Amino acid sequence: METRMMNHLIDGLKRAGLRLTPQRVAICRLLAESKDHPTASMIYHALLPQFPTLSLATVYKTLDVLKRLGLVQSLGDAGDGCEHYDADLTPHINLVCVRCHRVSDYVEEAIQQVEQRVAERSGYEIQGARIVYYGLCPTCRNGEKTPQIEEQSSGGVR
């Protein structure tokens, strides 16, 4: 399942005539396998042990390439000030915890119909969507595990 998605990304690069460097392959694998919608920095730090000379710039450039090819979507920041990326392009909802800044997925079938209706009624040529609900995840809701100054009273992201 994850290898399937990873191959999709890699094939996409190949099809575009781009080179399959070890760094790119590793970034693709990470994106395909991770469930936590990583940021450029998260990817960078995760791969550093494997690629001691890896550069953040390379991560950004690769993400940019994948984005332009339509293989990856940027989700916006999750209150932490950085862009999160998602290789899962099927219509789904992202849940952002405003306290721990974790992002998770939520499957909602009705979304597909909404998109279609929006397209019809607005006249937009829809290329993508970003459906994010933010609030407190079940964990942060109960336990005050991560005691930290609660600043985002509005829940506004960023």
Place this chain on the structure above:
Amino acid sequence: METRMMNHLIDGLKRAGLRLTPQRVAICRLLAESKDHPTASMIYHALLPQFPTLSLATVYKTLDVLKRLGLVQSLGDAGDGCEHYDADLTPHINLVCVRCHRVSDYVEEAIQQVEQRVAERSGYEIQGARIVYYGLCPTCRNGEKTPQIEEQSSGGVR
């Protein structure tokens, strides 16, 4: 209608015991009246003629205050790299044009039910939502009115 919303913002500041400076009032009015989900910079430039000494920092600080009070929501960037703000907190969909970076509203009743279901099934305490569809607006779709280098092939926001 717009004055109603403006009063809501101003009352919010007053209720919080904050001061109503001319700058804050002007920013509130702009947020309440404008339909285009302005960025800090847009607000700044719009008010500069009226307040020649206005500072961008003041705009940011005011937006931050309004956000913390839950009177205004940040929508994330619209492909232009800056945060857009919305004083309309009712559940609705934002449409972002990836070419002209304009943001418009779209009313969808079904959204309310979706939110409720998400809350029930995810265990999240939902504080807000950001539902954005991005693509080409009717204007940019036909006319090449705003000729500019098309870079965002993926439609990724930012």
Place this chain on the structure above:
DNA sequence: ATGCATGCAAACTCTTTGCAAACGC
């Protein structure tokens, strides 16, 4: 062998912060 990709460092942009002067209450 060719030219795209990497990695370093510097540059950029949006946003935030510190602090003295100004002003709302």
Place this chain on the structure above:
DNA sequence: GCGTTTGCAAAGAGTTTGCATGCAT
């Protein structure tokens, strides 16, 4: 008059860019 808010300048943070070296094809 007191204490918040403004505005300027400088700092901060994430992201992007330029360019020489390295590597996939």
